Amino acid sequence: MEIGPIDExxxxxxxxxxxxxxxxxxxxxxxxxxxxxxxNSTGDxxxxxxxxxxxxxxxxxxxxxxxxxxxxxxxITASGEQVKKLILVD
Numbered sequence: 353m354e355i356g357p358i359d360e361x362x363x364x365x366x367x368x369x370x371x372x373x374x375x376x377x378x379x380x381x382x383x384x385x386x387x388x389x390x391x392n393s394t395g396d397x398x399x400x401x402x403x404x405x406x407x408x409x410x411x412x413x414x415x416x417x418x419x420x421x422x423x424x425x426x427x428i429t430a431s432g433e434q435v436k437k438l439i440l441v442d
Contacts, residue, residue: 363427369439370415376425377410384429388413390438391424398423415440 364377376388386406390399390413398418401411423438 363434363436365425365436365438368436369441371441372414372416374413374415374425374438375410376413376427378406378427379408380406380429383407384431387426387428389426389428391426393422393424 362377362379366375366377368374378386378388380386383405384407386403388401388403388411389397392398399413401413403409403411418440420440420442423440424435425438426433426435
C-alpha cells in the first residue's frame with residue numbers, strides 16, 4: 353500500500369532554522385495514532401515520539417545535543433505521512 357501526504361491536516365516546524373529546540377505542530381482532521389520521527393541527513397533515525405489518538409497539538413524537541421546541519425522531520429499516521437526539512441545552526 354502506498355502512503356501519501358496526510359489528508360486535511362497541517363504540519364509545521366518552528367523555529368526553522370533552529371538552535372536549542374524545535375516545536376513540531378500538527379493538526380489532523382480526525383484522531384489518529386501518530387509517530388513524530390527525526391532523521392539526520394543520511395537517513396538515520398535520531399528521535400521518535402509516538403502519540404495515540406492525536407488530533408491537535410505540538411511537541412517540543414530538545415536539539416542542543418545535535419550537531420549543526422540538515423535534518424528531516426517526518427510525521428507518520430495510518431492515513432499518510434509528511435516530511436519537512438529542519439536546519440540546525442550553532
